[in-house]
Amino acid sequence: MSMDPTGTVGLGPVLVVGTGLLGTSIGLGLSSMGVPVLLDDVSPTALAVARDMGAGTPVGEGPVGDAEDVGLVVVCAPPDVTGAVVVEQLRRHPGAYVTDVSSVKLAVVGAVRAAGEGLGDRFAGGHPMAGRERSGPTAARADLFIGRPWVVCGEGVAADRVRALARSLGATPVLMDPQAHDDAVAVVSHVPQVVASLVAARLLKAADPAVGLAGAGLRDMTRIADSDALLWAQILAANAGPVGSVLADLRSDLDGVIAALDALAEPGAAVGARSVLARTVAAGRAGRERIPGKHGEPPTAYARLTVLLPDEPGQLGRLFEDIGSAGINIEEFSLEHSPGRPFGLGEVSVLPAVRDELEQSLAALGWRVVG
Amino acid sequence: MSMDPTGTVGLGPVLVVGTGLLGTSIGLGLSSMGVPVLLDDVSPTALAVARDMGAGTPVGEGPVGDAEDVGLVVVCAPPDVTGAVVVEQLRRHPGAYVTDVSSVKLAVVGAVRAAGEGLGDRFAGGHPMAGRERSGPTAARADLFIGRPWVVCGEGVAADRVRALARSLGATPVLMDPQAHDDAVAVVSHVPQVVASLVAARLLKAADPAVGLAGAGLRDMTRIADSDALLWAQILAANAGPVGSVLADLRSDLDGVIAALDALAEPGAAVGARSVLARTVAAGRAGRERIPGKHGEPPTAYARLTVLLPDEPGQLGRLFEDIGSAGINIEEFSLEHSPGRPFGLGEVSVLPAVRDELEQSLAALGWRVVG
Numbered sequence: 001m002s003m004d005p006t007g008t009v010g011l012g013p014v015l016v017v018g019t020g021l022l023g024t025s026i027g028l029g030l031s032s033m034g035v036p037v038l039l040d041d042v043s044p045t046a047l048a049v050a051r052d053m054g055a056g057t058p059v060g061e062g063p064v065g066d067a068e069d070v071g072l073v074v075v076c077a078p079p080d081v082t083g084a085v086v087v088e089q090l091r092r093h094p095g096a097y098v099t100d101v102s103s104v105k106l107a108v109v110g111a112v113r114a115a116g117e118g119l120g121d122r123f124a125g126g127h128p129m130a131g132r133e134r135s136g137p138t139a140a141r142a143d144l145f146i147g148r149p150w151v152v153c154g155e156g157v158a159a160d161r162v163r164a165l166a167r168s169l170g171a172t173p174v175l176m177d178p179q180a181h182d183d184a185v186a187v188v189s190h191v192p193q194v195v196a197s198l199v200a201a202r203l204l205k206a207a208d209p210a211v212g213l214a215g216a217g218l219r220d221m222t223r224i225a226d227s228d229a230l231l232w233a234q235i236l237a238a239n240a241g242p243v244g245s246v247l248a249d250l251r252s253d254l255d256g257v258i259a260a261l262d263a264l265a266e267p268g269a270a271v272g273a274r275s276v277l278a279r280t281v282a283a284g285r286a287g288r289e290r291i292p293g294k295h296g297e298p299p300t301a302y303a304r305l306t307v308l309l310p311d312e313p314g315q316l317g318r319l320f321e322d323i324g325s326a327g328i329n330i331e332e333f334s335l336e337h338s339p340g341r342p343f344g345l346g347e348v349s350v351l352p353a354v355r356d357e358l359e360q361s362l363a364a365l366g367w368r369v370v371g
Numbered sequence: 372m373s374m375d376p377t378g379t380v381g382l383g384p385v386l387v388v389g390t391g392l393l394g395t396s397i398g399l400g401l402s403s404m405g406v407p408v409l410l411d412d413v414s415p416t417a418l419a420v421a422r423d424m425g426a427g428t429p430v431g432e433g434p435v436g437d438a439e440d441v442g443l444v445v446v447c448a449p450p451d452v453t454g455a456v457v458v459e460q461l462r463r464h465p466g467a468y469v470t471d472v473s474s475v476k477l478a479v480v481g482a483v484r485a486a487g488e489g490l491g492d493r494f495a496g497g498h499p500m501a502g503r504e505r506s507g508p509t510a511a512r513a514d515l516f517i518g519r520p521w522v523v524c525g526e527g528v529a530a531d532r533v534r535a536l537a538r539s540l541g542a543t544p545v546l547m548d549p550q551a552h553d554d555a556v557a558v559v560s561h562v563p564q565v566v567a568s569l570v571a572a573r574l575l576k577a578a579d580p581a582v583g584l585a586g587a588g589l590r591d592m593t594r595i596a597d598s599d600a601l602l603w604a605q606i607l608a609a610n611a612g613p614v615g616s617v618l619a620d621l622r623s624d625l626d627g628v629i630a631a632l633d634a635l636a637e638p639g640a641a642v643g644a645r646s647v648l649a650r651t652v653a654a655g656r657a658g659r660e661r662i663p664g665k666h667g668e669p670p671t672a673y674a675r676l677t678v679l680l681p682d683e684p685g686q687l688g689r690l691f692e693d694i695g696s697a698g699i700n701i702e703e704f705s706l707e708h709s710p711g712r713p714f715g716l717g718e719v720s721v722l723p724a725v726r727d728e729l730e731q732s733l734a735a736l737g738w739r740v741v742g
Binding site for chain 2: 141146147151174176180183184187194195196197200202204205207209210211213215218219221222223224226227228229230236237240241243246247248249250251255258261262273274277280281282285286287288291292318320321322330333345368370
């Protein structure tokens with residue numbers, strides 16, 4: 001459960017270009033293991049904040065301020081300039097390997113290829129699947145990447161360096177082809193983002209009492225819609241082909257649903273319309289079963305129970321202490337507050353075999369299990 | 372935080388028609404307060420299970436087995452037969468008020484109106500906003516409705532009876548016009564359901580490594596896609612007009628996004644395409660801000676911190692005990708496991724003013740705060 005200093009062997013001094021959330025987090029992680037880190041950013045303020053947080057030494061300052069002997073450059077620039085900055089760094093540091101952390105990979109590979117000069121031999125792309133709702137260096141964390149997949153696109157020594165970087169920061173390297181990566185994130189990240197935004201935007205036109213009926217289902221479904229509009233415009237634009245293709249596929253199914261609903265809204269038999277609706281829901285359920293569970297194992301169907309929690313400090317502590325003392329491991333947990341009520345509903349997921357035992361234990365200790 | 376026996380005054384004997392999850396839960400709740408409950412169901416097995424669980428007495432059995440003096444009939448039949456069953460019950464019990472619990476209200480009102488005979492004077496629709504992923508009488512709970520909104524559609528004594536029923540079961544009655552209710556649930560429940568299913572269905576065609584990159588965002592976004600296909604086909608069909616209308620509105624925005632992505636995927640300037648994408652994400656964020664927070668108050672922006680948790684019994688208990696002993700109240704909490712790693716990441720939401728204090732307290736107690 002920790003970062004791996006032995007993974008840093010051979011990384012040499014690392015130059016981080018772009019000291020936002022990801023760049024500063026990488027600098028903090030490497031610095032904490034004694035790897036010399038140089039920092040650069042077009043914003044003097046972002047650079048100074050990253051330095052003050054201990055992420056490394058700005059280029060030109062201090063004892064490791066000389067960028068001549070850099071072994072690896074990590075480009076953490078905004079997605080719409082990543083390709084250009086990667087090419088610039090490959091030219092500026094002919095003895096170094098270069099990687100990036102942007103969430104779309106083919107565009108960066110394309111920029112490196114287009115530049116020619118054999119630059120691609122020293123480049124491998126990367127995409128740590130970590131992020132936060134907050135951004136900027138002040139939100140950075142040395143251990144932001146622990147336990148997260150870190151996609152590596154490339155081969156040879158360059159890819160080895162990126163894998164070593166990922167492992168040293170506690171992430172799990174996953175080797176993928178750039179096109180496969182971009183297709184994958186279109187399905188698991190970019191399309192869900194667009195669609196969550198489209199659903200949440202419906203609330204703008206809804207009446208207040210309607211919005212008042214919104215519950216945990218809608219909140220969970222639209223949580224990722226709480227995102228930065230300009231950053232996402234860049235990401236979606238950079239992955240326009242794969243995202244557009246998956247959305248077109250989705251629209252084709254949506255057209256079928258709307259046609260079925262139109263037929264049902266009119267008088268008449270609407271033959272087949274109900275089966276379109278049922279098949280749509282069934283396909284979603286089957287698709288969802290493919291999402292991996294904990295530890296990368298196949299998904300497990302957990303058993304759930306819902307416990308009533310008075311809304312005061314210490315209640316959750318007492319609950320989890322009671323669950324722990326029963327020797328039962330909690331697989332997932334979520335807490336929801338009831339509208340207009342001074343208490344919450346805690347949903348505890350456990351392995352199916354121990355659910356009933358847990359319910360009995362909790363009931364015996366005075367907890368109200370309500371589901 | 373409890374059910375309200377005083378609210379049962381005047382309910383008289385209650386007949387529950389349909390002993391699935393909702394009907395059996397209503398029977399259990401009322402019976403626990405001493406209200407005489409009669410049960411009926413077309414399935415003798417479902418009826419016997421509900422009786423054995425203590426939800427009430429089947430019609431024709433036992434001391435309150437006579438349905439003559441029933442004061443209120445609660446129809447908990449499947450959505451596609453609710454209207455017909457309500458009319459049948461209004462005719463069979465001329466001295467009783469009748470309500471239902473189905474998730475679409477205009478169709479039921481229409482069926483009662485179409486029947487004529489002044490039946491509508493004794494009817495008010497209802498919709499408790501409670502449900503579970505499991506269904507059937509075995510999943511029933513006396514306190515399923517505690518803290519949930521219970522929409523009441525109607526007026527006069529009939530509506531008073533439904534409000535009393537809702538309050539006695541611990542729910543919060545919300546008076547709404549049937550059309551307003553159906554429009555509201557289209558936006559906050561039915562459209563999110565359809566769209567979550569459409570997004571999850573994309574995973575059916577994705578390669579294994581792609582699905583392996585799926586994280587908490589996709590899991591949360593598609594959680595409601597884990598639903599019963601036949602039940603949802605009925606609900607969507609019954610609310611075809613409003614759901615179709617909101618989906619058509621969504622499709623119009625989706626068309627704009629796809630056109631922008633198509634323009635960006637081709638060589639050329641794609642003028643305005645990026646602003647379509649940015650406006651889409653911004654509109655979603657603005658819509659999401661309307662979702663109410665805890666206690667029905669306006670939503671609060673909580674501050675979050677992420678804590679590394681070894682995956683073993685008792686760790687969550689220790690964490691929450693430590694948070695409780697710092698006197699800090701947890702507003703929201705979610706737990707996520709890292710792929711391929713034997714630990715989880717707990718996301719704690721607290722009021723912004725106490726976030727830094729909490730982080731310092733936890734760090735001092737040896738917790739790894741990683742975000």
